[in-house]
Every structure is written in structure tokens, then in C-alpha cells.
Amino acid sequence: MAMTSSVIQTPIARKISTNAVIRTILANGPISRADIAKLTGLSKQTISEVVRDLEDDGWLKPVGQTDGRPGRNAIIYEINARAGLAVSIDLGGTKIAAAICDLLGNVVAETKVATDPRGGMHLVNQFSDLLVELALAAGTTADKLRLAVLGTPGVLDPVTGHINVAPNIPGIDAINLQQVFSDRMGITVIVENDVNLAAQGERWQGHGVETGNFAFVALGTGVGMGIIANGTLLRGARGAAGEIAYLPIGGDAFDPGGFTLGTFESAVGSVAMLRRYTGFGGRDASTVADLFAAFDAGDTSAVAAIEETARLVAVAIAAIGATLDPELVITGGSIGSRPELVDAIRRFLPRCTPYPPRIEISRFGNRAALMGGVGIAVQRMHDDLFGVKLRDV
Structure with missing residues (x-):
């Protein structure tokens, strides 16, 4: 033979x-x-x-x-990048951003819509409609998507699937959002805290590529933090590591009202900034964008409001530095992406800590969590399809 x-x-x-x-x-x-x-x-x-x-x-x-x-x-x-497609969704209190990506992480379709204020199951309906429309824009259909990565405020309870500590989105704590959404679309759904996603996005393709120890601080309607420690996302005992909204900074830590939004968030979130601007004598600013426009125009009330906000954020970053000793703090979100605020934070930091960490604005701007979701989706597809993890490459 x-x-x-x-x-x-x-x-x-x-x-x-x-x-x-x-x-x-x-x-x-x-x-x-x-x-x-x-x-x-x-x-x-x-x-x-x-x-x-x-x-x-x-x-x-x-x-x-x-x-x-x-x-x-x-x-x-x-x-063949189009052989695998996934969707990243960033759920916010006022906006939902979504993007379909391919096997190489290229965004092939992206959109942003207003969040349904009714929350709960209405969000699942909104996600479903959004995926159908977005898939059409990408030249495919929703049933061709391999998985969805959903970033949300708050903390996912791994037992019930409910999302807790998300007061800006009603009804989200009353349903198993991950399971309901997965059943509706017939695909795997990964739910992650939005700021944790942003930190992982920076680790994937942002300022965090070169360091294994940094914090991502999101400042906007709400505030939060994602922590990469020794190259790994730090979650904590209950998945709530980084919930800096509850830092006892900027108000009375013993006021039970702070248990809802958090003492620090109540002092530096967008609502607080507008309230501070008005209290300093400012007028005609109904949004934070208006406030920054007034700042750029030299409005003294706007300057005072942003300076005071920066001072409080600097104290929070000093506390983060003393606890975690990050090499870098990356700021993002609708407020944290503004160089006017970040420049002021940089000025205040050396006055409240002997070891101020380096501060950088996220390269992704308001898209940090969305891009973090893309990174997680690509990693999961590579692992599922080929047994290859991104960090192996």
C-alpha cells in the first residue's frame, strides 16, 4: 500500500x-x-x-x-471583516447611541436617538427598532448580528439581571434587561456599566493603551468612574467599584437625599452646574452647552461656575489618586470632554494633592462608552469564532 x-x-x-x-x-x-x-x-x-x-x-x-x-x-x-457583525449600544438618560461594527472593529453604521423617557420595556422596544434601522443602514439585517453589547448607567445585579443605581432611567431596575433584550432579538447580549465600557475602550484604542493603571472619569448628566488596575477592570465586591457619584464631596454626606443621586454627582453634574451658574448671577443658560458658550464669551458667572466645579472635581481626583494611585486619569462625557473644565482641573490638582496624576481628555469624546462596546464586541467575536483574544494579537 x-x-x-x-x-x-x-x-x-x-x-x-x-x-x-x-x-x-x-x-x-x-x-x-x-x-x-x-x-x-x-x-x-x-x-x-x-x-x-x-x-x-x-x-x-x-x-x-x-x-x-x-x-x-x-x-x-x-x-473578511464583514463576515462578523455586532452592535454596541450606549444607553444614557437622554440619548441612546448605537453602532454596528465588523470583525476588525470598523464602525459601518452609527446613530443617536433620544431615550424613551418611559424607560422599562419601552427601552427594549426602542433597542429592537434601532437595531433594525441600523442594520438596514449597514446593508444587512438585524438577524445577521452576532451579539450586542449594551452599556448602561448603574450596576448590573448578576442574580436578577436588574440594573440598580440608575435613577435617571425609570423602570430599568424592574426588568431583566439583558434576558428580555436577548430573547427579543435572538442574540447574545452583554450588559456592562457604561463607564466601565469607556475605560475598556480607552484600554483598547485610547490613552490607556500604554498603561495598565488608569481611571476613566465620566462627567455629564451623571458622574462615574471605570478603573483599570494592573491591566484588569476592577469591579469590586458588588460590581460597584467606581461609583464616585457617592463620594462625600461637595455637600453634606449625611443628607439622605444624596443616597439617590449621590453627594458628588449632585454637586458637579450638569444640573448642579446650571444651578451654580444661576446662583452666581448668570442668565440665559438652559443647557450646559449654553453655559460653556457663556464661559467662552467671558461671562464672569459662567467662569465662576466652571471654576467651582473644577475645584470639586480636583478634590475627587485627589481622593482617587490617594486610593488607587493611577498613572493617568482620563476624563470624558459631555462635560468631562470640555477642555475649559479640564484645564481648570489641572490647575487645581497640585493645590490639593502632592502627587497629581496626569489628566487627559478621552480621544473618543462622548463616544467613549460606545467604542468600548465595539472593543468588547470585537474581542468576543474573535474569541468565539477563532479562539483569539485581542490581547493575544
């Missing part, structure tokens, strides 16, 4: 080979089979078989040929 030189790989060996090929293409971009073989150490025969299977299944696609080399031109392959 004639012997054959082909090597029959076991299922485990083939999975390892496939993992190596996918990881190499993700790390290097468009590449030939010969170059994959050089980088992985796998045989040319194994590479050919793996690439053929991945191409047949739609995960790889040819994008051209090598040129300028001796010998025959070789086909170049890249990941």
Missing part, C-alpha cells in the same frame, strides 16, 4: 493551526500564505489547508497578489 506524505491533523491540532493563522493575519494585515508559514512555523501544506477552509467558510478573502519578488506572484489574503 502506497504511503502518502500528507499529514492528517487532529481536530485540536487543526484548531491550534487555525488560531495561529488568524492571529498572524490580524497582527500583520494582508499577507501571503508563504509569509504566514514563515511567521508561524507551520508547514506550507497546513497553511494551504487552513487558508482554503477559512476562505471557503467566508472568514478570509483574497485581496491581490504580491509583486516585486523573484518567482511567481502569490495571492494575498486578509480577514
